[in-house]
Amino acid sequence: MNILNDIKAAYNKANIVERIVYINAFLFLVTALLSNFIIEWFALPSNIDSFITKPWTLLSYGFIHQRFIHLISNLLVLYYIGNLFLDFYTKKQFLNFYFLGLFVGGIAFLTTYYFTQQNGLPLAGASAAIATVFVAIATKVPRYALRLRFIGSVELWVLAAIYVSLNILQLTNNDNGGAIAHLSGALLGFVYSKQLSQGNDIGKWFENSIDFFTNLFTNKKNSNLKTVHKSKRRSSTKNEVSKNKQGKINDILDKISKSGYDSLTQKEKDFLFRAGRK
Incomplete structure (x- = not known):
């Protein structure tokens, strides 16, 4: 019980990036125990007819990791890049980038297999969302340098360029749906970040949608609280x-x-x- 209490306390103190890391780690354990069921119902299928019966998979796939190395690599990048992201953007903007990255990556994945009339493996993992956040912060502060062990200082734009290049090379594979999802997320991160720098928040609609549904479940008693008017x-x-x-x-x-x-x-x-x- 002490371990559970420690985990709960750590989660409550964590920022939004760290909470998503915790959630992904926990769901990996669930996936390991119920692998076939989780993949069947929560990974994103490549077949559009199957997807129509499970529309929630357009977002749930981002929290499913089958391989431990896939989980660790994703969460390490998310932890360091995500916390750097919060130094320049807000918590809500992080959620916008992250979940819109999953959404756009999933749509690109489905569209590819729909037009090619092929069947591929289901899509699982947070890579599309992480690519969005990674490229977004690299676009915001391209000259920001990370100190990597055994390598030294490397600027963000270089790391982002390497990441994108590796995914472009993967397009030559027969099962290239994952690479397409990653590249779509990366493109969204670049465009979204550029638009924000010009004062245009193209993801604001997503934030407003979340706020709307959150307010639906807000205790109605809050509406009875006394309103305090501040002076102009x-x-x-x-x-x-x-x-x-x-x-x-x-x-x-x-x-x-x-x-x-x-x-x-x-x-x-x-x-x-x-x-x-x-």
Whole structure:
């Protein structure tokens, strides 16, 4: 029981990226115990007729991992890249990128097999979502360098280019549905990140949809709570502070894009870290 309590406490303290890591790890154990049942009902089938009877698989496939090495490689990348992502984007934006990556990757997978009239293995794994997040943050701060053991510092755009290139090579395989899903997620990450930099949140509809369904299940008693009205003056002051803070963040991000993360002063690094955690 102490172990379960420790796991529960760790989950409650975890951020959104770490919680998804925990969920994937737990569902891997479930899959190992009920492999045939889980793959049959929760992996994304390549046959469109089979998918129509199990539409939930368009998202559930992203939480199914059959091989331990597949799980570990995905979760390690998700943990490090996902936490870096949260330094530059919000928690809700992470969920937008992640789940839209699963959705787009799944649609591309189904479309490929529908038009080629072939049957492939069911799609399983979070790779399409991780590709979306990975390419998105590489697009946001391409000159940000990660220090890799035995290799040294490597900029994000280089790692993203290698990842995309490896998946392009896999297109030559007969069963290339997985590579198509990954590349579709990567393309979404690039386009979405570019659009956000221009002030256009193309995934906002997904966030609004989640908020809508969440509000449906919100306790109606909340509607009886007393509404507190803030003065316009206080609201205006708060907005000015928020704009100044965002402006400073943008200046720092521009500096990273031009000269790399190492060009920041310690004060700028601390400011960016604090801003990313809020």
